[in-house]
Amino acid sequence: MAMLLYSCDQGKDLEDLRVHYKESFEKSVGDGGDTLFRKELWCGNDKLSNLFPRLYRLELLPYATIRERLGRVLNEFQSLKSLLANVSLDRNSKVKLRRSIVSNGEFKIFVWRALKNRFPTRVELDKRGIDLHSVRCPVCDGGLETVEHALVSCKFASDLWGRIFNWWKSGAFNNHNIVELLRENNVSSSMSSLGNSLWIAIKWIGVYVIWKNRNIKVFGDKSWKIPVALNEIQTLLFDWISNIVTGKKLDQQTWLSNPVGYLNLV
Ligand SMILES: [Zn+2]
Structure with a gap:
Protein backbone atom coordinates (compact mmCIF):
# COMPACT_ATOMS: atom_id res chain seq x y z
CA MET A 1 0.00 0.00 0.00
CA LEU A 80 8.48 -12.01 28.24
CA LYS A 81 10.24 -13.84 25.42
CA SER A 82 13.26 -14.61 27.57
CA LEU A 83 11.02 -15.87 30.36
CA LEU A 84 8.96 -17.95 27.97
CA ALA A 85 12.11 -19.60 26.69
CA ASN A 86 12.19 -21.62 29.93
CA VAL A 87 8.58 -22.73 29.91
CA SER A 88 7.95 -26.42 29.62
CA LEU A 89 4.83 -27.18 27.63
CA ASP A 90 4.72 -30.72 28.92
CA ARG A 91 1.93 -30.19 31.41
CA ASN A 92 1.45 -33.92 32.05
CA SER A 93 4.70 -34.23 33.86
CA LYS A 94 4.26 -33.12 37.46
CA VAL A 95 7.66 -34.48 38.38
CA LYS A 96 9.23 -32.34 35.71
CA LEU A 97 7.48 -29.26 37.07
CA ARG A 98 8.63 -30.03 40.59
CA ARG A 99 12.18 -30.78 39.58
CA SER A 100 12.51 -27.44 37.90
CA ILE A 101 10.49 -25.35 40.29
CA VAL A 102 13.10 -22.64 40.78
CA SER A 103 13.88 -22.17 37.12
CA ASN A 104 10.39 -22.85 35.86
CA GLY A 105 9.17 -20.22 33.46
CA GLU A 106 5.57 -20.40 34.62
CA PHE A 107 6.51 -19.35 38.14
CA LYS A 108 8.86 -16.71 36.78
CA ILE A 109 6.09 -15.18 34.73
CA PHE A 110 3.85 -15.29 37.74
CA VAL A 111 6.45 -13.48 39.86
CA TRP A 112 7.24 -11.06 37.05
CA ARG A 113 3.57 -10.15 36.80
CA ALA A 114 3.41 -9.59 40.55
CA LEU A 115 6.46 -7.31 40.47
CA LYS A 116 5.17 -5.34 37.49
CA ASN A 117 1.66 -4.83 38.80
CA ARG A 118 0.32 -7.09 36.09
CA PHE A 119 -2.07 -9.00 38.32
CA PRO A 120 -5.78 -8.87 37.52
CA THR A 121 -6.72 -7.60 40.95
CA ARG A 122 -9.93 -5.63 41.22
CA VAL A 123 -8.12 -2.28 41.35
CA GLU A 124 -6.09 -3.14 38.23
CA LEU A 125 -9.19 -4.32 36.33
CA ASP A 126 -11.04 -1.18 37.37
CA LYS A 127 -8.18 0.98 36.02
CA ARG A 128 -8.61 -0.79 32.71
CA GLY A 129 -12.26 0.12 32.52
CA ILE A 130 -13.73 -3.24 33.49
CA ASP A 131 -16.94 -2.76 35.37
CA LEU A 132 -16.89 -4.37 38.83
CA HIS A 133 -19.37 -4.03 41.63
CA SER A 134 -16.54 -3.52 44.13
CA VAL A 135 -12.80 -2.91 44.16
CA ARG A 136 -12.43 -4.07 47.74
CA CYS A 137 -10.53 -7.21 48.65
CA PRO A 138 -12.81 -10.23 48.13
CA VAL A 139 -10.93 -12.21 50.76
CA CYS A 140 -10.93 -9.90 53.81
CA ASP A 141 -12.92 -6.85 52.68
CA GLY A 142 -10.34 -4.86 54.66
CA GLY A 143 -9.03 -2.59 51.90
CA LEU A 144 -8.77 -2.01 48.17
CA GLU A 145 -7.56 -5.03 46.26
CA THR A 146 -4.25 -3.80 44.88
CA VAL A 147 -1.47 -6.25 43.98
CA GLU A 148 0.33 -5.29 47.18
CA HIS A 149 -2.76 -5.91 49.24
CA ALA A 150 -3.72 -9.21 47.60
CA LEU A 151 -0.28 -10.80 47.81
CA VAL A 152 1.24 -9.26 50.93
CA SER A 153 -0.78 -7.09 53.25
CA CYS A 154 -4.17 -8.80 53.10
CA LYS A 155 -4.91 -10.24 56.52
CA PHE A 156 -4.78 -13.79 55.17
CA ALA A 157 -1.70 -13.30 53.00
CA SER A 158 0.31 -11.68 55.79
CA ASP A 159 -0.78 -14.40 58.20
CA LEU A 160 0.44 -17.06 55.77
CA TRP A 161 3.73 -15.21 55.18
CA GLY A 162 4.19 -14.96 58.95
CA ARG A 163 3.81 -18.73 59.27
CA ILE A 164 6.13 -19.37 56.33
CA PHE A 165 8.84 -17.11 57.81
CA ASN A 166 8.38 -18.74 61.18
CA TRP A 167 8.60 -22.24 59.70
CA TRP A 168 11.77 -21.35 57.79
CA LYS A 169 13.19 -19.61 60.89
CA SER A 170 13.74 -16.53 58.82
CA GLY A 171 12.81 -13.93 61.41
CA ALA A 172 9.54 -12.09 61.65
CA PHE A 173 7.56 -11.16 58.58
CA ASN A 174 7.33 -7.39 58.76
CA ASN A 175 4.94 -6.66 55.95
CA HIS A 176 7.68 -6.42 53.35
CA ASN A 177 6.51 -4.89 50.14
CA ILE A 178 6.18 -7.29 47.25
CA VAL A 179 9.46 -6.22 45.61
CA GLU A 180 11.47 -6.76 48.80
CA LEU A 181 9.74 -10.05 49.39
CA LEU A 182 10.41 -11.54 45.98
CA ARG A 183 13.81 -10.05 45.29
CA GLU A 184 15.98 -12.91 44.14
CA ASN A 185 19.17 -11.75 45.83
CA ASN A 186 17.47 -11.65 49.20
CA VAL A 187 19.36 -14.72 50.39
CA SER A 188 21.36 -15.68 53.44
CA SER A 189 25.12 -16.23 53.33
CA SER A 190 24.84 -18.77 56.14
CA MET A 191 22.53 -20.95 54.06
CA SER A 192 23.64 -23.54 51.51
CA SER A 193 22.91 -22.81 47.87
CA LEU A 194 20.15 -25.45 47.99
CA GLY A 195 18.68 -23.64 51.01
CA ASN A 196 18.81 -20.29 49.27
CA SER A 197 17.24 -21.71 46.12
CA LEU A 198 14.50 -23.20 48.22
CA TRP A 199 13.88 -19.94 50.04
CA ILE A 200 13.34 -18.21 46.69
CA ALA A 201 11.11 -21.06 45.57
CA ILE A 202 9.09 -20.91 48.80
CA LYS A 203 8.29 -17.24 48.24
CA TRP A 204 7.34 -17.76 44.63
CA ILE A 205 5.13 -20.70 45.53
CA GLY A 206 3.73 -18.62 48.41
CA VAL A 207 2.56 -15.93 45.99
CA TYR A 208 1.16 -18.61 43.71
CA VAL A 209 -0.75 -20.34 46.49
CA ILE A 210 -2.08 -17.02 47.86
CA TRP A 211 -3.45 -16.05 44.45
CA LYS A 212 -4.87 -19.51 43.87
CA ASN A 213 -6.72 -19.38 47.18
CA ARG A 214 -7.95 -15.89 46.44
CA ASN A 215 -9.43 -17.22 43.19
CA ILE A 216 -10.99 -20.18 44.95
CA LYS A 217 -12.64 -17.70 47.29
CA VAL A 218 -13.83 -15.47 44.43
CA PHE A 219 -14.93 -18.11 41.97
CA GLY A 220 -15.69 -21.06 44.21
CA ASP A 221 -16.79 -19.09 47.25
CA LYS A 222 -14.75 -21.32 49.55
CA SER A 223 -13.08 -19.85 52.58
CA TRP A 224 -9.34 -19.46 52.94
CA LYS A 225 -7.67 -22.05 55.16
CA ILE A 226 -4.22 -20.84 56.11
CA PRO A 227 -2.92 -24.14 57.59
CA VAL A 228 -3.99 -25.92 54.38
CA ALA A 229 -2.21 -23.32 52.24
CA LEU A 230 0.96 -23.64 54.35
CA ASN A 231 0.81 -27.41 54.10
CA GLU A 232 0.44 -27.19 50.32
CA ILE A 233 3.65 -25.16 50.10
CA GLN A 234 5.54 -27.49 52.47
CA THR A 235 4.39 -30.62 50.64
CA LEU A 236 5.21 -29.26 47.21
CA LEU A 237 8.73 -28.45 48.37
CA PHE A 238 9.16 -31.78 50.12
CA ASP A 239 8.22 -33.59 46.91
CA TRP A 240 10.68 -31.43 45.05
CA ILE A 241 13.53 -32.25 47.43
CA SER A 242 12.61 -35.94 47.38
CA ASN A 243 13.00 -35.87 43.63
CA ILE A 244 16.45 -34.35 43.63
CA VAL A 245 17.88 -36.27 46.59
CA THR A 246 18.35 -39.90 45.73
CA GLY A 247 19.54 -42.80 47.82
CA LYS A 248 18.17 -41.53 51.14
CA LYS A 249 14.85 -42.07 52.84
CA LEU A 250 13.53 -38.65 53.66
CA ASP A 251 11.44 -37.96 56.69
CA GLN A 252 8.54 -35.61 56.05
CA GLN A 253 7.88 -34.97 59.75
CA THR A 254 11.40 -33.62 60.28
CA TRP A 255 11.01 -31.47 57.20
CA LEU A 256 7.77 -30.03 58.52
CA SER A 257 9.14 -29.25 61.96
CA ASN A 258 12.66 -28.07 61.11
CA PRO A 259 13.25 -27.52 57.38
CA VAL A 260 16.52 -25.63 57.70
CA GLY A 261 18.04 -28.27 60.02
CA TYR A 262 16.67 -30.90 57.68
CA LEU A 263 18.58 -29.43 54.76
CA ASN A 264 21.83 -30.10 56.58
CA LEU A 265 20.94 -33.78 56.65
CA VAL A 266 20.32 -34.19 52.93
ZN1 LIG B 1 -7.65 -8.63 51.89
Missing part, protein backbone atom coordinates in the same frame (compact mmCIF):
# COMPACT_ATOMS: atom_id res chain seq x y z
CA ALA A 2 1.41 3.36 -0.98
CA MET A 3 2.11 5.92 1.68
CA LEU A 4 0.06 8.98 0.96
CA LEU A 5 -0.37 12.30 2.61
CA TYR A 6 -3.86 13.64 3.01
CA SER A 7 -5.29 16.91 4.22
CA CYS A 8 -8.03 17.26 6.81
CA ASP A 9 -10.40 18.94 4.34
CA GLN A 10 -10.01 16.24 1.74
CA GLY A 11 -10.45 13.71 4.47
CA LYS A 12 -13.70 15.22 5.65
CA ASP A 13 -15.09 15.21 2.11
CA LEU A 14 -14.26 11.55 1.78
CA GLU A 15 -15.73 10.72 5.18
CA ASP A 16 -18.95 12.45 4.09
CA LEU A 17 -19.01 10.02 1.20
CA ARG A 18 -18.56 7.20 3.72
CA VAL A 19 -15.04 6.54 2.55
CA HIS A 20 -13.00 5.90 5.65
CA TYR A 21 -9.97 7.63 4.33
CA LYS A 22 -7.81 7.44 7.44
CA GLU A 23 -8.10 3.67 7.45
CA SER A 24 -7.44 3.48 3.72
CA PHE A 25 -3.90 4.77 3.81
CA GLU A 26 -0.86 3.99 5.83
CA LYS A 27 0.70 6.95 7.51
CA SER A 28 4.29 7.93 7.15
CA VAL A 29 5.39 7.28 10.70
CA GLY A 30 8.48 9.48 10.88
CA ASP A 31 9.75 9.53 14.47
CA GLY A 32 6.42 8.16 15.75
CA GLY A 33 5.61 11.30 17.70
CA ASP A 34 2.36 12.15 15.91
CA THR A 35 0.94 8.70 15.22
CA LEU A 36 -1.17 6.85 17.76
CA PHE A 37 0.26 3.43 18.52
CA ARG A 38 -2.96 1.48 18.81
CA LYS A 39 -5.60 3.66 17.21
CA GLU A 40 -4.07 4.48 13.84
CA LEU A 41 -3.14 2.27 10.92
CA TRP A 42 0.62 2.29 10.63
CA CYS A 43 1.69 -1.35 10.39
CA GLY A 44 -0.04 -4.55 9.29
CA ASN A 45 -3.45 -4.55 7.69
CA ASP A 46 -5.45 -3.02 10.48
CA LYS A 47 -5.13 -0.81 13.55
CA LEU A 48 -3.51 -2.60 16.48
CA SER A 49 -6.63 -1.91 18.56
CA ASN A 50 -8.58 -4.08 16.09
CA LEU A 51 -5.91 -6.73 15.62
CA PHE A 52 -5.36 -7.18 19.38
CA PRO A 53 -8.61 -6.15 21.08
CA ARG A 54 -7.84 -7.83 24.38
CA LEU A 55 -4.50 -6.09 24.72
CA TYR A 56 -6.18 -2.84 23.74
CA ARG A 57 -8.71 -3.30 26.53
CA LEU A 58 -5.88 -3.60 29.03
CA GLU A 59 -4.05 -0.58 27.66
CA LEU A 60 -3.69 2.20 30.22
CA LEU A 61 -2.74 4.80 27.62
CA PRO A 62 -4.95 4.17 24.58
CA TYR A 63 -3.93 7.44 22.95
CA ALA A 64 -0.17 6.97 23.36
CA THR A 65 1.89 7.68 20.27
CA ILE A 66 4.23 5.17 18.65
CA ARG A 67 7.19 7.01 20.12
CA GLU A 68 5.73 6.80 23.64
CA ARG A 69 4.74 3.15 23.38
CA LEU A 70 7.13 1.30 21.13
CA GLY A 71 10.21 1.21 23.38
CA ARG A 72 8.22 -0.02 26.35
CA VAL A 73 6.30 -2.63 24.40
CA LEU A 74 9.49 -3.98 22.85
CA ASN A 75 11.18 -4.12 26.25
CA GLU A 76 8.27 -5.99 27.76
CA PHE A 77 8.12 -8.32 24.81
CA GLN A 78 11.82 -9.10 25.09
CA SER A 79 11.47 -9.80 28.84
Whole structure:
Protein backbone atom coordinates (compact mmCIF):
# COMPACT_ATOMS: atom_id res chain seq x y z
CA MET A 1 0.00 0.00 0.00
CA ALA A 2 1.41 3.36 -0.98
CA MET A 3 2.11 5.92 1.68
CA LEU A 4 0.06 8.98 0.96
CA LEU A 5 -0.37 12.30 2.61
CA TYR A 6 -3.86 13.64 3.01
CA SER A 7 -5.29 16.91 4.22
CA CYS A 8 -8.03 17.26 6.81
CA ASP A 9 -10.40 18.94 4.34
CA GLN A 10 -10.01 16.24 1.74
CA GLY A 11 -10.45 13.71 4.47
CA LYS A 12 -13.70 15.22 5.65
CA ASP A 13 -15.09 15.21 2.11
CA LEU A 14 -14.26 11.55 1.78
CA GLU A 15 -15.73 10.72 5.18
CA ASP A 16 -18.95 12.45 4.09
CA LEU A 17 -19.01 10.02 1.20
CA ARG A 18 -18.56 7.20 3.72
CA VAL A 19 -15.04 6.54 2.55
CA HIS A 20 -13.00 5.90 5.65
CA TYR A 21 -9.97 7.63 4.33
CA LYS A 22 -7.81 7.44 7.44
CA GLU A 23 -8.10 3.67 7.45
CA SER A 24 -7.44 3.48 3.72
CA PHE A 25 -3.90 4.77 3.81
CA GLU A 26 -0.86 3.99 5.83
CA LYS A 27 0.70 6.95 7.51
CA SER A 28 4.29 7.93 7.15
CA VAL A 29 5.39 7.28 10.70
CA GLY A 30 8.48 9.48 10.88
CA ASP A 31 9.75 9.53 14.47
CA GLY A 32 6.42 8.16 15.75
CA GLY A 33 5.61 11.30 17.70
CA ASP A 34 2.36 12.15 15.91
CA THR A 35 0.94 8.70 15.22
CA LEU A 36 -1.17 6.85 17.76
CA PHE A 37 0.26 3.43 18.52
CA ARG A 38 -2.96 1.48 18.81
CA LYS A 39 -5.60 3.66 17.21
CA GLU A 40 -4.07 4.48 13.84
CA LEU A 41 -3.14 2.27 10.92
CA TRP A 42 0.62 2.29 10.63
CA CYS A 43 1.69 -1.35 10.39
CA GLY A 44 -0.04 -4.55 9.29
CA ASN A 45 -3.45 -4.55 7.69
CA ASP A 46 -5.45 -3.02 10.48
CA LYS A 47 -5.13 -0.81 13.55
CA LEU A 48 -3.51 -2.60 16.48
CA SER A 49 -6.63 -1.91 18.56
CA ASN A 50 -8.58 -4.08 16.09
CA LEU A 51 -5.91 -6.73 15.62
CA PHE A 52 -5.36 -7.18 19.38
CA PRO A 53 -8.61 -6.15 21.08
CA ARG A 54 -7.84 -7.83 24.38
CA LEU A 55 -4.50 -6.09 24.72
CA TYR A 56 -6.18 -2.84 23.74
CA ARG A 57 -8.71 -3.30 26.53
CA LEU A 58 -5.88 -3.60 29.03
CA GLU A 59 -4.05 -0.58 27.66
CA LEU A 60 -3.69 2.20 30.22
CA LEU A 61 -2.74 4.80 27.62
CA PRO A 62 -4.95 4.17 24.58
CA TYR A 63 -3.93 7.44 22.95
CA ALA A 64 -0.17 6.97 23.36
CA THR A 65 1.89 7.68 20.27
CA ILE A 66 4.23 5.17 18.65
CA ARG A 67 7.19 7.01 20.12
CA GLU A 68 5.73 6.80 23.64
CA ARG A 69 4.74 3.15 23.38
CA LEU A 70 7.13 1.30 21.13
CA GLY A 71 10.21 1.21 23.38
CA ARG A 72 8.22 -0.02 26.35
CA VAL A 73 6.30 -2.63 24.40
CA LEU A 74 9.49 -3.98 22.85
CA ASN A 75 11.18 -4.12 26.25
CA GLU A 76 8.27 -5.99 27.76
CA PHE A 77 8.12 -8.32 24.81
CA GLN A 78 11.82 -9.10 25.09
CA SER A 79 11.47 -9.80 28.84
CA LEU A 80 8.48 -12.01 28.24
CA LYS A 81 10.24 -13.84 25.42
CA SER A 82 13.26 -14.61 27.57
CA LEU A 83 11.02 -15.87 30.36
CA LEU A 84 8.96 -17.95 27.97
CA ALA A 85 12.11 -19.60 26.69
CA ASN A 86 12.19 -21.62 29.93
CA VAL A 87 8.58 -22.73 29.91
CA SER A 88 7.95 -26.42 29.62
CA LEU A 89 4.83 -27.18 27.63
CA ASP A 90 4.72 -30.72 28.92
CA ARG A 91 1.93 -30.19 31.41
CA ASN A 92 1.45 -33.92 32.05
CA SER A 93 4.70 -34.23 33.86
CA LYS A 94 4.26 -33.12 37.46
CA VAL A 95 7.66 -34.48 38.38
CA LYS A 96 9.23 -32.34 35.71
CA LEU A 97 7.48 -29.26 37.07
CA ARG A 98 8.63 -30.03 40.59
CA ARG A 99 12.18 -30.78 39.58
CA SER A 100 12.51 -27.44 37.90
CA ILE A 101 10.49 -25.35 40.29
CA VAL A 102 13.10 -22.64 40.78
CA SER A 103 13.88 -22.17 37.12
CA ASN A 104 10.39 -22.85 35.86
CA GLY A 105 9.17 -20.22 33.46
CA GLU A 106 5.57 -20.40 34.62
CA PHE A 107 6.51 -19.35 38.14
CA LYS A 108 8.86 -16.71 36.78
CA ILE A 109 6.09 -15.18 34.73
CA PHE A 110 3.85 -15.29 37.74
CA VAL A 111 6.45 -13.48 39.86
CA TRP A 112 7.24 -11.06 37.05
CA ARG A 113 3.57 -10.15 36.80
CA ALA A 114 3.41 -9.59 40.55
CA LEU A 115 6.46 -7.31 40.47
CA LYS A 116 5.17 -5.34 37.49
CA ASN A 117 1.66 -4.83 38.80
CA ARG A 118 0.32 -7.09 36.09
CA PHE A 119 -2.07 -9.00 38.32
CA PRO A 120 -5.78 -8.87 37.52
CA THR A 121 -6.72 -7.60 40.95
CA ARG A 122 -9.93 -5.63 41.22
CA VAL A 123 -8.12 -2.28 41.35
CA GLU A 124 -6.09 -3.14 38.23
CA LEU A 125 -9.19 -4.32 36.33
CA ASP A 126 -11.04 -1.18 37.37
CA LYS A 127 -8.18 0.98 36.02
CA ARG A 128 -8.61 -0.79 32.71
CA GLY A 129 -12.26 0.12 32.52
CA ILE A 130 -13.73 -3.24 33.49
CA ASP A 131 -16.94 -2.76 35.37
CA LEU A 132 -16.89 -4.37 38.83
CA HIS A 133 -19.37 -4.03 41.63
CA SER A 134 -16.54 -3.52 44.13
CA VAL A 135 -12.80 -2.91 44.16
CA ARG A 136 -12.43 -4.07 47.74
CA CYS A 137 -10.53 -7.21 48.65
CA PRO A 138 -12.81 -10.23 48.13
CA VAL A 139 -10.93 -12.21 50.76
CA CYS A 140 -10.93 -9.90 53.81
CA ASP A 141 -12.92 -6.85 52.68
CA GLY A 142 -10.34 -4.86 54.66
CA GLY A 143 -9.03 -2.59 51.90
CA LEU A 144 -8.77 -2.01 48.17
CA GLU A 145 -7.56 -5.03 46.26
CA THR A 146 -4.25 -3.80 44.88
CA VAL A 147 -1.47 -6.25 43.98
CA GLU A 148 0.33 -5.29 47.18
CA HIS A 149 -2.76 -5.91 49.24
CA ALA A 150 -3.72 -9.21 47.60
CA LEU A 151 -0.28 -10.80 47.81
CA VAL A 152 1.24 -9.26 50.93
CA SER A 153 -0.78 -7.09 53.25
CA CYS A 154 -4.17 -8.80 53.10
CA LYS A 155 -4.91 -10.24 56.52
CA PHE A 156 -4.78 -13.79 55.17
CA ALA A 157 -1.70 -13.30 53.00
CA SER A 158 0.31 -11.68 55.79
CA ASP A 159 -0.78 -14.40 58.20
CA LEU A 160 0.44 -17.06 55.77
CA TRP A 161 3.73 -15.21 55.18
CA GLY A 162 4.19 -14.96 58.95
CA ARG A 163 3.81 -18.73 59.27
CA ILE A 164 6.13 -19.37 56.33
CA PHE A 165 8.84 -17.11 57.81
CA ASN A 166 8.38 -18.74 61.18
CA TRP A 167 8.60 -22.24 59.70
CA TRP A 168 11.77 -21.35 57.79
CA LYS A 169 13.19 -19.61 60.89
CA SER A 170 13.74 -16.53 58.82
CA GLY A 171 12.81 -13.93 61.41
CA ALA A 172 9.54 -12.09 61.65
CA PHE A 173 7.56 -11.16 58.58
CA ASN A 174 7.33 -7.39 58.76
CA ASN A 175 4.94 -6.66 55.95
CA HIS A 176 7.68 -6.42 53.35
CA ASN A 177 6.51 -4.89 50.14
CA ILE A 178 6.18 -7.29 47.25
CA VAL A 179 9.46 -6.22 45.61
CA GLU A 180 11.47 -6.76 48.80
CA LEU A 181 9.74 -10.05 49.39
CA LEU A 182 10.41 -11.54 45.98
CA ARG A 183 13.81 -10.05 45.29
CA GLU A 184 15.98 -12.91 44.14
CA ASN A 185 19.17 -11.75 45.83
CA ASN A 186 17.47 -11.65 49.20
CA VAL A 187 19.36 -14.72 50.39
CA SER A 188 21.36 -15.68 53.44
CA SER A 189 25.12 -16.23 53.33
CA SER A 190 24.84 -18.77 56.14
CA MET A 191 22.53 -20.95 54.06
CA SER A 192 23.64 -23.54 51.51
CA SER A 193 22.91 -22.81 47.87
CA LEU A 194 20.15 -25.45 47.99
CA GLY A 195 18.68 -23.64 51.01
CA ASN A 196 18.81 -20.29 49.27
CA SER A 197 17.24 -21.71 46.12
CA LEU A 198 14.50 -23.20 48.22
CA TRP A 199 13.88 -19.94 50.04
CA ILE A 200 13.34 -18.21 46.69
CA ALA A 201 11.11 -21.06 45.57
CA ILE A 202 9.09 -20.91 48.80
CA LYS A 203 8.29 -17.24 48.24
CA TRP A 204 7.34 -17.76 44.63
CA ILE A 205 5.13 -20.70 45.53
CA GLY A 206 3.73 -18.62 48.41
CA VAL A 207 2.56 -15.93 45.99
CA TYR A 208 1.16 -18.61 43.71
CA VAL A 209 -0.75 -20.34 46.49
CA ILE A 210 -2.08 -17.02 47.86
CA TRP A 211 -3.45 -16.05 44.45
CA LYS A 212 -4.87 -19.51 43.87
CA ASN A 213 -6.72 -19.38 47.18
CA ARG A 214 -7.95 -15.89 46.44
CA ASN A 215 -9.43 -17.22 43.19
CA ILE A 216 -10.99 -20.18 44.95
CA LYS A 217 -12.64 -17.70 47.29
CA VAL A 218 -13.83 -15.47 44.43
CA PHE A 219 -14.93 -18.11 41.97
CA GLY A 220 -15.69 -21.06 44.21
CA ASP A 221 -16.79 -19.09 47.25
CA LYS A 222 -14.75 -21.32 49.55
CA SER A 223 -13.08 -19.85 52.58
CA TRP A 224 -9.34 -19.46 52.94
CA LYS A 225 -7.67 -22.05 55.16
CA ILE A 226 -4.22 -20.84 56.11
CA PRO A 227 -2.92 -24.14 57.59
CA VAL A 228 -3.99 -25.92 54.38
CA ALA A 229 -2.21 -23.32 52.24
CA LEU A 230 0.96 -23.64 54.35
CA ASN A 231 0.81 -27.41 54.10
CA GLU A 232 0.44 -27.19 50.32
CA ILE A 233 3.65 -25.16 50.10
CA GLN A 234 5.54 -27.49 52.47
CA THR A 235 4.39 -30.62 50.64
CA LEU A 236 5.21 -29.26 47.21
CA LEU A 237 8.73 -28.45 48.37
CA PHE A 238 9.16 -31.78 50.12
CA ASP A 239 8.22 -33.59 46.91
CA TRP A 240 10.68 -31.43 45.05
CA ILE A 241 13.53 -32.25 47.43
CA SER A 242 12.61 -35.94 47.38
CA ASN A 243 13.00 -35.87 43.63
CA ILE A 244 16.45 -34.35 43.63
CA VAL A 245 17.88 -36.27 46.59
CA THR A 246 18.35 -39.90 45.73
CA GLY A 247 19.54 -42.80 47.82
CA LYS A 248 18.17 -41.53 51.14
CA LYS A 249 14.85 -42.07 52.84
CA LEU A 250 13.53 -38.65 53.66
CA ASP A 251 11.44 -37.96 56.69
CA GLN A 252 8.54 -35.61 56.05
CA GLN A 253 7.88 -34.97 59.75
CA THR A 254 11.40 -33.62 60.28
CA TRP A 255 11.01 -31.47 57.20
CA LEU A 256 7.77 -30.03 58.52
CA SER A 257 9.14 -29.25 61.96
CA ASN A 258 12.66 -28.07 61.11
CA PRO A 259 13.25 -27.52 57.38
CA VAL A 260 16.52 -25.63 57.70
CA GLY A 261 18.04 -28.27 60.02
CA TYR A 262 16.67 -30.90 57.68
CA LEU A 263 18.58 -29.43 54.76
CA ASN A 264 21.83 -30.10 56.58
CA LEU A 265 20.94 -33.78 56.65
CA VAL A 266 20.32 -34.19 52.93
ZN1 LIG B 1 -7.65 -8.63 51.89
